[in-house]
Amino acid sequence: MAVNSPAGARAAQPHGAASLAVEDLVAGYGDVLALDRVTISATAAGITAVLGANGAGKTTLLRAISGMVRPRRGRILLNGANQAGRSPEDMARAGITHVPEGHGVIAELTVEENLRLGMMSWPGMTSRRADRAAALAEAYERFRVLADRRRKLAASLSGGERQMLVIARALVARPRVLLLDEPSLGLAPRVMTQVMDMVMRLSKESGITTVLVEQNARAALAIADHGVVLNVGRVVAAADARTLAADVALRHHYLGF
Numbered sequence: 001m002a003v004n005s006p007a008g009a010r011a012a013q014p015h016g017a018a019s020l021a022v023e024d025l026v027a028g029y030g031d032v033l034a035l036d037r038v039t040i041s042a043t044a045a046g047i048t049a050v051l052g053a054n055g056a057g058k059t060t061l062l063r064a065i066s067g068m069v070r071p072r073r074g075r076i077l078l079n080g081a082n083q084a085g086r087s088p089e090d091m092a093r094a095g096i097t098h099v100p101e102g103h104g105v106i107a108e109l110t111v112e113e114n115l116r117l118g119m120m121s122w123p124g125m126t127s128r129r130a131d132r133a134a135a136l137a138e139a140y141e142r143f144r145v146l147a148d149r150r151r152k153l154a155a156s157l158s159g160g161e162r163q164m165l166v167i168a169r170a171l172v173a174r175p176r177v178l179l180l181d182e183p184s185l186g187l188a189p190r191v192m193t194q195v196m197d198m199v200m201r202l203s204k205e206s207g208i209t210t211v212l213v214e215q216n217a218r219a220a221l222a223i224a225d226h227g228v229v230l231n232v233g234r235v236v237a238a239a240d241a242r243t244l245a246a247d248v249a250l251r252h253h254y255l256g257f
């Protein structure tokens, strides 16, 4: 599952690396308080891992950042400007692309049709054909396996290839901030490692600010710059990835490795 690095491609994002921070965020569902005054700062142009057990609030955090869950309190700062309370469409236009948990490809569409869906958040219908073609060419250059299968139905792809298509589709949206919810879920260990490697390379080469939610803390910390650990809606630790991975007590209590 080779991932290629087109020379210079995406090296410079149109707006530069985005800074993302969440301050004092409170969010939930009815009586369930899923996030209780959560503050995190994502590494600009790097990977921030969000870790914690099932039910910790990781998915809700990503939903709040992408506008799918409306925060009850707190700020979501994109390059210093508060975005809390904006709609998912507005968040997408601001450059936040969310790949939800268990998000699949559309099996009945071809690889290329799936990729084209990623362009739907481009502003207006004014984008030129040439821009669309360039975005596809870039995706195919980076993901050769998708280029070879562009006319095939997504149903014919393996689990790892599908996950690659999901991430390629997110990149076609040209995000400034990429939110990935458990991209390794359900993948065989070897394929999981390949997907993690791909996420790391994309981050290094594209300057996208990536927030990576994972239950597989060991794998996520291996590629992240920074990590945040949630427990029942609260931040219990935040530090550089190496420090978290070396903390035996933290690993034992919250990270499961």
Ligand SMILES: Nc1ncnc2c1ncn2[C@@H]1O[C@H](COP(=O)(O)OP(=O)(O)O)[C@@H](O)[C@H]1O
Pocket: 029, 032, 033, 034, 052, 053, 054, 055, 056, 057, 058, 059, 060, 061
């Ligand atoms: N749609 C929902 N309705 C009600 N409660 C929810 C919903 N989604 C999540 N929750 C609850 O919110 C809390 C945080 O869940 P979630 O953000 O999905 O955690 P994680 O992604 O870390 O597993 C849990 O207590 C969960 O049961």
Ligand SMILES: [Mg+2]
Pocket: 058, 059, 060, 101
């Ligand atoms: Mg989740």
